[in-house]
Amino acid sequence: MNPVLRGFVAERERRNAADIAGFGRTGLRPRGAGRPAGIGPPDPATKILGRTWAAPLAVAPLAGPDLACPNGEPAMVRAAAAAGVPVVVSAYTGRTFAELAATADTTCWLRLPPYKDRAVTRRLVERAERAGFEALMVAADVPCLTVAAAPAHLAGPSDAHGDPADPVEVEWLRSACSLPVFVAGPLSAADASRAVDAGAAGIVVTGRPGGRGAIDVLPEVAAAVAGRCPVLLDGGVRGGADVLIALAAGADAVCLGRPVLDGLAADGESGAARVLDVVVTELKEAMTFTGAGSVADIGPGLVRTQPGPVASDPPGSGPVEPAPRPAGADLRKRELHGSVSSPVLDTMTFLNEITLRYPDAISFAPGRPYDDLFQNEQIFGYLRRYLDHLAAQGRSPHALRTNLFQYGPTAGQIQDVIADSLRIDEDIDVPPESIVVTVGAQEAMLLVLRALIAGPDDVLLVSSPCYVGITGAARLLDIAVTGVEERAGGVSCADLEAAILAERARGRRPRAFYVVPDHSNPSGTTMDLRSRRELLAVAARHDILVLEDNPYRLVSPGPPPPTLKSLDRERRVVHLGSYSKTVFPGARVGFVIADQRVEDETGRTGLLADELAKIKSMVTVNTSSLSQAAVAGALLSAGGRLSEFNAPAAAHYAGTMRATLEHLDRRLPAGRRAALGVRWNKPAGGFFLTVEVPFRTGNAALNRSAQEFGVIWTPMTYFHPEGGGHHALRLSTSYLTSAEIEEGTARLAHFIEAQSNEAQA
Ligand SMILES: Cc1cc2nc3c(=O)[nH]c(=O)nc-3n(C[C@H](O)[C@H](O)[C@H](O)COP(=O)(O)O)c2cc1C
Structure with a gap:
């Protein structure tokens, strides 16, 4: 040498x-x-x-x-x-x-x-x-x-x-x-x-x-x-x-x-x-x-280690000198919780920024309900309906006033109305006490994750690509997330099972699997009945819970397959519900069905819902009483049948999905798509479809699309917890008018042509 x-x-x-x-x-x-x-x-x-x-x-x-x-x-x-x-x-x-x-x-x-x-x-x-x-x-x-x-x-x-x-x-x-x-x-x-x-x-x-x-x-x-x-x-x-x-x-x-x-x-x-x-x-x-x-079998159980030297700088090992204030600012971002710098949390901020920066761009990004489905007067009608319902139950005028104006019980005050509606409409038969009314399904996710994930070895499995609300909540709570890649028909139970075993081999405890079984966000896939049953069998075999999130099924056409919760005979499914698409999102009302029995050290059992309510008491105290009243009024007006109540909305969204697909097809016919290497799926319902393109769809491409072509979409990378989706984008078809869909798809086609040609050059 x-x-x-x-x-x-x-x-x-x-x-x-x-x-x-x-x-x-x-x-x-x-x-x-x-x-x-x-x-x-x-x-x-x-x-x-x-x-x-x-x-x-x-x-x-x-x-x-x-x-x-x-x-x-x-x-x-x-x-x-x-x-x-x-x-x-x-x-x-x-x-x-x-x-x-x-x-x-x-x-x-x-x-x-x-x-x-x-x-x-x-x-x-x-x-x-x-x-x-x-x-x-x-x-x-x-x-x-x-x-x-x-x-x-x-x-x-x-x-x-x-x-x-x-x-x-x-x-x-x-x-x-x-x-x-x-x-x-x-x-x-x-x-x-x-x-x-x-x-x-x-x-x-x-x-x-x-x-x-x-x-x-x-x-x-x-x-x-x-x-x-x-x-x-x-x-x-x-x-x-x-x-x-x-x-x-x-x-x-x-x-x-x-x-x-x-x-x-x-x-x-x-x-x-x-x-x-x-x-x-x-x-x-x-x-x-x-x-x-295989390497997946290698975990901490295969070795024995004598203790080594500990960190020379453990936290709290000595007096901590405050760092001088940064010049020109009061705090350093790196000294805040890591989640605030997380790309998962940044995704929505970036989309909002882009939308504000290019107000004339047509945006296929937001998964918002269509504005014209709402009228102001409806709210008053809903409130009246709920108050009449309470009065008919013999409640005093004082009780009615309290119901609207005061703090309410942490777990909510409309669980009976929700439970009735679930039984009538979804064949989900659970006691009202197993329901906690939350500030949107988002709060339900936070509560459930906080309760279920007990330590650093606990891991949440998610179908991937995955809704950012759950991965974002996991990030806030420093919870490990492992993605199970979806296939064409949604997540495969064999893949899920392999992921569970791999996590266990690494010494981790998979606690729950998060999935949107109907018209998933973002990929638009729907699980068939057999896969639903199989999923419940896998959950039982490996003793994990399934977190079912299902916001789009009642605003989609056709009779949907049964929810996982309605098929659940062993209380394996925690159902996360949202009224944002079926009633109105401004209410910010969701719920969680947590009918799992929890045993304490003395052998006494209660419901998981009770534990969630404890956590909620330190997060939002209670869900807005006024909002609960409005949602309950809507449910009562519909006789509990949100499916019938939403039939016009489901028809509207089916129409906007169809129109988006037809215009895309007209702008990029099959031959042209094949030449460029462009493909899209054709979801049977829901708000979203995915377009695969031959170029990278990161923030830089989105920025160009908004600036030069006047069209906004969501990069699919936002939805892949472990990387991926670099060549795909999500289009939301729910929010735009038909004229905007026609013009927006034309702009999108121009952008895709230009960007693909440059990528190939
Ligand atoms: C001769 C020699 C040259 C190296 N050159 C580089 C280098 O150019 N850049 C670098 O990042 N690390 C360099 N390293 C560090 C190695 O990549 C490696 O991190 C280090 O040797 C520890 O690994 P080992 O115990 O397997 O050798 C060098 C190491 C050696 C011995």
Whole structure:
């Protein structure tokens, strides 16, 4: 090995000592006599960012492999390709990115320091993108060959600045390129979480120089990231057992640096290939030993760990000096709860901003009911109807006044009317006490999540793409969410079951599955009756709850399949109800049916609804009495039959959906669509349809669409909790007039044509 490189490696190895020591404290737990015979060899393959890696490892960024052996860098790329794993290319490579990418058929990522000069970053990133690199890994700690004799290009930057996890930097980098951004070496778990909120596609955990090793830091970072994106570990992996230990501690994959370099120095390309082969073989042996058949089976139960060093800077470990006020502001956003920087919460803000900035644009974004379905006088009629109902029940004038003007019971005051309507209209037969009236279904989601998710290991499963209201509520509460990808007919129960098992293998407890079974938002899919029954069977088999959200079924045409709640014989379904589409959204009235029995430590049982009401008492105290009165009046006027009451609305929405589809078809006929690579679904009801396009549909495209073409839509990325939807947009067909739909679809077609042509150019 070249002496310059040897000196650097020795110095790195000293810094790495804690990383390596961390693995020494952990051992594997044998699963009986290993994997039972006849089950086939373990499969170490894994999927990261949609790519399958032959094993959960990547070659770490290494400056100077050419100093390890002649042509070391291309040799390293070829060795990685042979092993079926990616290479993270150092920013200090002596080759061009294009040359490295052309060396062998493998995935390349670029690791780069956060240069102060953004023009430098932009240039590097553009080159990487052009060369076909698939991700960026941005790091603050940039080891470089500072030894005087190092070749100039390996001498490292003089202008790298501090914090790669800074949300502003992450957001900027995301806006500067289309590559997913991994943040390496965040200084704390909270920083990692903030980076994810700001849009990081992954986190790379590294050790703290002179402090804790990467493997010691990993569990807290993985917990903070909570499955929102992949977590990689970089530092100290010296064999296949270490890979398993890292995965058991919460990593999705690891990076391997020094061992690959040693392989290169010993025997060039074959040496590096041999190292990777040995590590993968050892990983398979470790999997067999612990009884793991696939990486999804690897969880904390497979290892035993002696306690390692604790964080040197635990919260509250000493007096905290207040940071000086930021110049020109009173507070720092990064010191607020991470959710306020979360893209999930930003989505609606961005859409609102765009709508305000381009008031003449036609907006297919809001899922609002059609304005002309309401008349002011209706409200007074509803209130009168409700008061008459109370009077007919023998309530005194004083009681009537109290009912409208006073605080009300936390759980609500119209549960009897709601329960009657549910029985008449939806065949849902539940006692009024199991219902809590909420401020829209949104509050119901918050209450249910708060009650059900008890600790960091509890996870919420959602069908993906997913309504942002539930993922946003989960984010507010720091709840881990795992998406189960929908297929054409909605979510598949086999996929759900696999997701439940995978979560359990990782040591997490899937608590509930959220789904919109009818005309889902955003994808418009509807589950058939068989899938509904199957879903309830899966819930029973794996002891999870189903959170059924169903706002569109009664404003859609045709007889709907039964709700999950009406099929529920074991109280597995918590039903989230909304009157926003069926009565009017200004009331902000929803409800939750929580008839599950809850046992306390003394063996006494109550209803989940009672627990939700306790939480509600500290959130909104009670739902507006006036709004409840108006909604109850509407339900009473309809004789409880919201389906009949909404027949005109359902016919209207069926018409606007049909008109939108027909105009789209006229503007982009089948042949043209096929040539462009454009497709859309044709939902049988609900408010939304999805258009697939050949270009990325992020905020930049939306901005252009609004500014140059005068049409607004919602990027589907907003609805994918774990990334995805980059080439699709959602159209809401509920709110616009027929003239606006005609003009809006024409504008949209022009935009799609222009953007597709540019993407293809
Ligand atoms: C010789 C050498 C060169 C390295 N060059 C870089 C580099 O250019 N950029 C970088 O981010 N990390 C670099 N690293 C750090 C490695 O990518 C890796 O993070 C570190 O070696 C820990 O992993 P390991 O224990 O598997 O070696 C280098 C490490 C070594 C030993």
